[in-house]
Every structure is written in structure tokens, then in C-alpha cells.
Amino acid sequence: MGLPIINSNGVSYFIVDSPPLDYDKDPFTPAKYAVNMDILRGLGSRGQYSSIAQLYGLVIPGMILSVHLFQGLNRNLYDGGFDGDSDKFVFSRKPAYDFYWKGGRNGEQVKCMAPPGQVFVILVSGNTKQRDKENFSDVDGWIDHWTWVDQDTVLSEAPINWVDRYKTKVWSREN
């Protein structure tokens, strides 16, 4: 049975579980992050099947396994103001496998060993805007993007140079 698609206030989305933002206070209540169907339609229309394969193989089943959470992208990001980067969060972990798509639209999914020395990150926006809080009180935020990046040389399962790359580390945990 697939994930339910929720239609609310003119937006279609489905929900992915993740560790909570305040994991240190309450580690047992998962956070709910939404994938706007517009993002999935965009990936589909551009033929980004490998990104869709990673959504199915790594984001949906694996976000809950994230080991670190960082906040703030330390770059210019306009999202209603030039400090929009502060409202972005990054979940990271080092999965055992990667997924991609081979052979165009009539091709097939490939499951393979994760690229060595890399970690998988999921970028989300917090549900901080008043409109979002009121209209989408069932979600904690929105999944914007996912990708592989090099692993930090010191902190296992974290993106390389995370100290300079992000404003702060919110939490880390054992997986």
C-alpha cells in the first residue's frame, strides 16, 4: 500500500517520518516532513529518474535513520528575506546502498553499494511561515532536496566541512 497523498489548501503532498528536530528532548516522537507532489512532478517531467529512485530507496524509508541534523546553509538564500538559509535543515547519514535509474523511461532501478566516502543528505525547510503553520499544522516542514556529498574527515556520517558549511549542528545520535 502506497503512502497516502494528502490534498489540503490547494497543495498535494505525502509525509515522510524523520527523527524530531528536538531529538535531545523527545527522541521517540517522529517528525513529519512533507514532499510536495509538485517537486515529484518536476523530477518526473525533467526525467530525473535517478533522483526519484533515491526518493523511493533512501528518502522515504531512510530519513528516520538520520544520524545528524544541521541548521543553516551559510550562504545567500532568499526565501521571503535574504536570511532564508537559517530556516533550512540538513539531515545526514551514511546508507549502505545507493539507488539510481538505468535506461531511460523504460529502464530499471539499480541498487548498488553506496559511493565510498560519501553521505546522503536531505534538505528541508522548517514550517516556520505563519501561513504554513496555520494551513499545514500536520507537518513539521517540507523536503526540498536530497543528494550525496563527501563525508567529513572527522565526524562520521556528516557532510564534509560541516563546521563551515552550516550554522550549527542541532544534534547527533548513534544509529
Next chain:
Amino acid sequence: MSNVLNDNLEDFIAGLPDKSEFKPFAYYDKHLDCIRVQILDCSFKEERKNKIITVLSANHTEQNNFVGFNIKGIRYIFEEMKLPLSGVHKLSDLIDKLVKVFPDISVMQVKDLFRPILRDQDLSVDLG
């Protein structure tokens, strides 16, 4: 639209519109305020070069295969370059301007690596 996400990836992709085969693209990601350029559908690594440029390299290949790049902080960059944040912008022109306003080694690298394909593919980005 179905009220559940198809739990089979192959079925989901088979159900996409006919025109959705991959071809090199550029688009503005409004959520992360960046232009994403990709020339191959594959698993890739994003390598942050600086606050403006991220380069994409294909995974699961022996070669150092660059498959795209991101230009980040578009609103700020366009203000600095005195460009309107609307309409269609040709990517090769955009890269040329970027090199002039932000003469950085990473920007130069993107220009050297990708300008031929941007010109050949005539890639543009539509900012609406």
C-alpha cells in the same frame, strides 16, 4: 490523481507523461534559491566549491565525470549583476556575466567545463 503514492517505482515512472525522457536542463529551484543544471540522469555527488558554486560529479563511474552544477543565491547574484529576476536567461550568457562579476576559480571552472555544452544545448533558465 491517485490518492496514494504508487509504491512501485517502475510503475510510477511508467505512469509519467510520454514527454518526460531526460534531456539536459536548467531550472530555478525557488525553495533553495538556486539554478540547477544537469546534463545526465544518474546518481551524483554535489561538491560545494564556495557560497555560489556547487559542482555535480557522477557516482559509480571510474572517471571524474562532471554532470552539472548549481548556482546558489540567485536573488543576491542577480541583484549584484543588475539582472531582472524574471524572464528567460540564456545560461551561457549568465555564466559569462558571472565570471565578470564574481571572478573566482570555481566560476571559471564551471565556465570551462560546461560552456560548450550549454551553448550546444542552448540551455536557458526561466525565472517566470
